[in-house]
């Protein structure tokens with residue numbers, strides 16, 4: 013950089029180059045156009061067959077979407093459309109969504125009430141699960157509805173079968189994720205038994221009350 017520059021003033025080329033580098037390192041944009049909840053409700057018709065009315069799934073293989081942060085749902089739909097996340101049932105439904113569809117759907121699901129855990133909590137499993145969640149720092153990102161980056165999903169009340177499958181896939185490196193690294197590395201040290209205990213723990217964890225108007 014030229015020594016004749018005034019302090020605090022960078023040439024445009026430097027700023028642009030810095031922005032490109034920053035984008036390559038952290039490819040997580042922080043803004044989407046705001047979605048329309050009512051438009052999302054109409055567009056969610058075909059989704060209800062699997063994800064349930066209002067995004068509360070009763071099928072253990074299918075995640076609930078109600079109350080998930082807008083960013084998270086939007087980004088997962090981008091990943092499905094791009095083929096970076098794949099599932100034989102879900103992929104066809106993500107393939108043709110426009111950016112506006114994704115924003116509307118994400119806004120709609122964020123505004124719905126999240127599910128209640130379907131199984132009663134088992135005290136022993138809860139203690140073991142809580143300990144593992146601390147040891148592996150899961151709680152630093154997934155602890156409460158306001159913790160972690162805004163593209164971090166809430167796990168409480170998701171089905172055991174779904175959570176086990178996702179953790180196995182992160183560990184195997186076969187589940188695409190937004191930054192390609194966070195969960196894939198978080199899952200590496202987990203044994204199969206730990207995956208099952210953690211999945212049971214989060215499946216049984218009481219769901220935080222929904223934020224009025226949905227979460228960002």
Ligand code: HEC
Pocket residue numbers: 055056058059060061062063073074075076077085086088089098099101102105106117165177
């Ligand atoms: C035929 C059943 C089916 C339909 C219809 C369907 N999905 Fe899915 N969806 C799934 C399954 C199964 C998964 C979990 C895939 C996996 O195991 O990774 C999923 C995952 C998702 C996820 C990721 C959730 C998370 O917690 O990571 C989102 C978001 C989603 N679907 C949105 C939608 C939307 C929006 C529609 C309608 C446009 C839709 N789905 C239609 C079956 C379906």
Ligand code: HEC
Pocket residue numbers: 075087145148149150151152153154160161163164165166167170175178179188189190191194195198199202210
């Ligand atoms: C540094 C933050 C961070 C840590 C630590 C972390 N996670 Fe995650 N987790 C994320 C993010 C971000 C995602 C969404 C990834 C993506 O883009 O698909 C995620 C996704 C998940 C999912 C998929 C949820 C869904 O709806 O599909 C599960 C399950 C999960 N994490 C469990 C765990 C467990 C168990 C631990 C501890 C072993 C853990 N996470 C540690 C940030 C974290």
